[in-house]
Amino acid sequence: MIRHTHLTLVALLLLGACANKQPAVTGEPAPTVVKYAGTVTLKAAGDGCPLLVILDGGDKQALIPVGLDKRYQQEGLRLKFTYRPSRASSGECGKGSPAILEDISVMGEAGK
Secondary structure, eight states, X not given: OHHHHHHHHHHHHHHHHHHTOOOOOOOOOOOOXXXXXXXXXXXXXXXXXXXXXXXXXXXXXEEEESSOOGGGOOTTEEEEEEEEEOOSOOTTOOSSEEEEEEEEEEEEETTO
């Protein structure tokens, strides 16, 4: 009898836990995706930076793109992209921060 009571109690607790689930919250805004623009440069190779992307803006912030596809590795190429920081080593390059560029689109070439 005690065993039957315990099983019934466990079954009721499980059913109650499943029935009390809150519905998923809807109507929350999607996270904002920030697109950045920058220009590819190969001119810092002598400083240990074979490839940099200089972000648009007055502060001349630079990214060291990690695993960037060869088609984007052209001097003066203007890109629009999202990025996330990378833990990859920057090697001898002290001019930028390692980053993984994503959702890349070509905007043209600098000065055109």
